[in-house]
Amino acid sequence: MALGSVWVFAELNQGRAASGALELLTRARSLGAAAVEAVCFGPEAADAVAELGRHGATTVHLCADRAFAELLFGGPAADTLAALVAEHRPDLVLFAATHAGRDVAGRLAAKLDVPVIANGLDIEAGDAITVTTAIFGATQVVRTEFGARRPALALFRPKSFAAAEAPDAISPRVVEVQAVIRDCHRRATVVGRSVETAAGPKLEDAEVVVSGGRGLQDPSNFELLREVATLLHGAVGASRAVVDAGWAPYSLQVGQTGKTVKPTVYIACGISGAMQHTVGMRGAQKIVAINKDPQAPIFKLADLGIVGDALTVLRQLRDELRSRQG
Amino acid sequence: MNVVVCVKLVPDPDSVGQLDATTHRLRRDLAEPVLDPGDEFGVEAGLRLVEAHGGEVRVVSMGPERALDAIRKALAMGAARGVLVTDDGLGGSDALTTAKVLAAAIGREPFDVVITATESTDGYTGIVPQALAELLGVPAVTFASGVVSDGTALTVTRQTESGSETILAGLPCVVSVTAGVNEPRYPSLRGIMGAKSKPMDRCTPVELGLEAVGGGAAAGQTVVSVTAADERRAGEVVTDDGDGAHRIVLLLAGARVI
Numbered sequence: 001m002a003l004g005s006v007w008v009f010a011e012l013n014q015g016r017a018a019s020g021a022l023e024l025l026t027r028a029r030s031l032g033a034a035a036v037e038a039v040c041f042g043p044e045a046a047d048a049v050a051e052l053g054r055h056g057a058t059t060v061h062l063c064a065d066r067a068f069a070e071l072l073f074g075g076p077a078a079d080t081l082a083a084l085v086a087e088h089r090p091d092l093v094l095f096a097a098t099h100a101g102r103d104v105a106g107r108l109a110a111k112l113d114v115p116v117i118a119n120g121l122d123i124e125a126g127d128a129i130t131v132t133t134a135i136f137g138a139t140q141v142v143r144t145e146f147g148a149r150r151p152a153l154a155l156f157r158p159k160s161f162a163a164a165e166a167p168d169a170i171s172p173r174v175v176e177v178q179a180v181i182r183d184c185h186r187r188a189t190v191v192g193r194s195v196e197t198a199a200g201p202k203l204e205d206a207e208v209v210v211s212g213g214r215g216l217q218d219p220s221n222f223e224l225l226r227e228v229a230t231l232l233h234g235a236v237g238a239s240r241a242v243v244d245a246g247w248a249p250y251s252l253q254v255g256q257t258g259k260t261v262k263p264t265v266y267i268a269c270g271i272s273g274a275m276q277h278t279v280g281m282r283g284a285q286k287i288v289a290i291n292k293d294p295q296a297p298i299f300k301l302a303d304l305g306i307v308g309d310a311l312t313v314l315r316q317l318r319d320e321l322r323s324r325q326g
Numbered sequence: 327m328n329v330v331v332c333v334k335l336v337p338d339p340d341s342v343g344q345l346d347a348t349t350h351r352l353r354r355d356l357a358e359p360v361l362d363p364g365d366e367f368g369v370e371a372g373l374r375l376v377e378a379h380g381g382e383v384r385v386v387s388m389g390p391e392r393a394l395d396a397i398r399k400a401l402a403m404g405a406a407r408g409v410l411v412t413d414d415g416l417g418g419s420d421a422l423t424t425a426k427v428l429a430a431a432i433g434r435e436p437f438d439v440v441i442t443a444t445e446s447t448d449g450y451t452g453i454v455p456q457a458l459a460e461l462l463g464v465p466a467v468t469f470a471s472g473v474v475s476d477g478t479a480l481t482v483t484r485q486t487e488s489g490s491e492t493i494l495a496g497l498p499c500v501v502s503v504t505a506g507v508n509e510p511r512y513p514s515l516r517g518i519m520g521a522k523s524k525p526m527d528r529c530t531p532v533e534l535g536l537e538a539v540g541g542g543a544a545a546g547q548t549v550v551s552v553t554a555a556d557e558r559r560a561g562e563v564v565t566d567d568g569d570g571a572h573r574i575v576l577l578l579a580g581a582r583v584i
C-alpha cells in the first residue's frame with residue numbers, strides 16, 4: 001500500500017517553526033510518501049513558512065488567526081486540523097510530543113476516531129506504518145503497527161530525529177485556511193503568559209547541560225550550578241523533584257514530563273537517576289554523575305561517576321574552570 | 327460544584343516494570359498495584375474545589391477489579407463516591423478506548439470539572455485527558471500547576487515549555503494537573519473507616535452503552551514486537567578524594583567542549 005500524504009503539525013516557538021517540526025519534516029521526507037506537507041496555526045505562522053519549506057514541506061496549510069494566541073490552543077487547533085484532514089485526507093499526521101502536540105493529537109484522535117500512538121521514537125512505512133516507542137525508562141523497545149484506518153496519528157519525543165534541510169527544497173505552496181472554533185472553546189481564554197528567560201544557550205540546544213537534583217540540598221545552591229554552566233557556555237537543568245519543590249522553574253525540567261536533551265556532555269549533580277529522569281538525558285554523548293550514594297542508579301549510565309558530595313565537587317570544578325580560563 | 331476525578335490503578339512505580347512476553351501487556355502480577363501517585367494530586371485538587379464551593383467529588387476509574395483499591399483510597403481522602411468500569415475485554419486498551427469508556431461513565435451525570443493527571447505513571451501516553459475532553463465536548467486545560475475557582479469559572483496556571491500561561495476557563499471543562507500543584511492529604515483513620523460505607527458503583531462498558539470497545543487490534547494498532555533496548559554501558563565510577571573535579575575537566579576537554 002503506497003503511502004499518500006504525510007503531514008507534520010508544526011508548532012511555533014517565539015515566532016519561528018519549533019525545532020520538533022523541523023525534526024519531523026526531516027524524517028517524513030524519507031518515508032517514501034506521495035507528499036510531505038506542514039500545518040501551522042498561530043498569528044506568526046507566516047514567519048515559519050520558509051523554514052518549513054527548507055526542511056521539506058512542499059505545502060504549508062496556514063492559519064494566522066489571532067484566536068490561536070488568545071484562546072486555549074488545543075481545541076481550536078484540533079477543530080481546524082480536523083476540517084483540513086477531512087478535506088485532504090493525509091495518511092499520516094506527525095506531532096511533536098510537546099504540550100500543544102498532545103493537546104491537538106489527543107483531541108483529533110477522539111474527534112476522527114482514529115488510532116494514535118504516543119511517545120514515538122522512530123517510524124517506518126512499508127506495507128504497514130510502524131512506530132517504535134520505548135518503555136520502562138527506555139530499557140525495552142516496542143514496535144506498534146497501525147491498522148488500516150487513516151489518518152494514523154503519531155507523537156514523537158523531541159530530539160528523536162536530527163533536523164536537516166532538504167537538498168532539493170522548493171519554496172512551499174501556502175494554503176491559507178479558516179479557523180474552525182466551536183463555542184465551547186471560546187470559553188477558555190489566555191489571560192496571561194510568561195516566558196522564562198535564561199542567559200546563555202537554551203536547555204534543548206546546549207552542548208553542555210549541568211543538572212541539579214535534590215542532592216543539592218538547598219535551592220540557593222542552584223546558583224553554583226549556574227556559575228558552572230556559564231563557565232561551560234552550557235545550560236542548567238533540573239530533576240522533577242526540585243522543580244516540584246519550587247527550586248527551579250519547570251522550563252528547566254529534564255525527563256519524561258520535561259525536556260529531552262542530547263548534549264555533548266550532561267552532568268547530573270545530586271540526581272538519583274529515576275527512569276523518568278533518564279529518558280530525558282540518556283541520549284547525551286557523555287554522562288557525568290556526582291552522587292554521594294555509590295548505589296545510585298544514575299551511575300549505571302554514567303561514563304564518569306564521582307561518588308562524593310556534589311557541592312564540594314562543583315565548587316572545585318568552578319574554581320578549576322576559572323583558573324583555566326585565566 | 328460537581329467534580330469528577332479520574333483515578334488509575336498502576337503497578338507500584340517504585341518497582342521495575344515488565345511486559346508479558348506473549349501478550350505484550352504490562353505484567354500487573356509483579357508489582358503491588360497502587361493508586362497512581364499522580365492522581366493523588368487530582369483528588370486533592372478536586373477536594374479543594376468542593377471544600378471552597380460545595381458539591382462533591384466523584385471518582386471514576388477503568389481497570390481490573392483491583393482498581394477498587396484505587397477508588398477506595400480516593401474515598402478515604404474524602405471523595406464522596408466512586409465508579410469502576412471493568413471488563414475483561416478492556417485489558418490492553420489504548421488511550422482512545424480508555425477515553426471513550428471514561429467519557430461514557432462521566433457523561434451519565436452532570437459535571438462541572440473533570441480532573442486527571444497529566445499522564446499516568448505506567449502508560450504515560452499523556453493524551454487521555456484531551457481525548458476525554460473532546461468526547462465530552464469541553465476544553466482541556468492541561469498541565470495545570472495551579473487551579474483556583476470563583477465558583478463559576480476556573481483560573482488555571484499551566485506549565486508551558488517556555489514558561490507559563492494563565493487560562494480563564496468557563497465550566498464545564500477538563501483539567502489535567504501536574505505533580506506539585508498541591509500537597510495531597512493523607513487519608514485519616516476516620517476517612518479510611520468512612521470509605522467503606524461510601525457508594526461504589528461497578529459497571530461494564532456495555533452497561534454504559536458502549537458496544538464495540540476493546541483493546542488491542544480492535545483499537546487500530548497492534549504491538550508487533552518488544553525487545554530489549556541497547557543498554558548504555560556504565561563507565562568508570564570513582565570515589566572523590568579531591569580529584570573528582572579534575573577528572574570532570576579532563577572528560578570535558580576530551581569531549582572538546584572546553
Ligand SMILES: Cc1cc2nc3c(=O)[nH]c(=O)nc-3n(C[C@H](O)[C@H](O)[C@H](O)COP(=O)(O)OP(=O)(O)OC[C@H]3O[C@@H](n4cnc5c(N)ncnc54)[C@H](O)[C@@H]3O)c2cc1C
Nearest residue numbers: 213214215239240241255256257258270272276277292310
Ligand atoms: C509520571 C511521572 C513523571 C515523571 N517525570 C519526571 C521528569 O520529567 N523528570 C524527572 O527528573 N523526574 C520525573 N519524575 C520523578 C522521578 O521519578 C524522580 O522522583 C525524580 O527524578 C527524583 O529527583 P532527584 O533525583 O532530584 O531526587 P532523589 O531521587 O531524591 O535523589 C536525590 C539524590 O541526591 C543524592 N544526594 C543527596 N545528597 C547529596 C550530596 N550532598 N551530594 C551528592 N549527591 C547527593 C542522593 O544520594 C540521591 O541519589 C516523574 C515521576 C512520575 C511518576
Ligand SMILES: Nc1ncnc2c1ncn2[C@@H]1O[C@H](COP(=O)(O)O)[C@@H](O)[C@H]1O
Nearest residue numbers: 332388442443445446450451452453454
Ligand atoms: N484507566 C483509567 N482510569 C481512570 N483514569 C485514567 C485511566 N487512564 C488514564 N486515566 C487518567 O488520564 C491521565 C493520563 O493518562 P495517560 O494519557 O494514559 O498518560 C491519568 O493520569 C489518569 O488521571
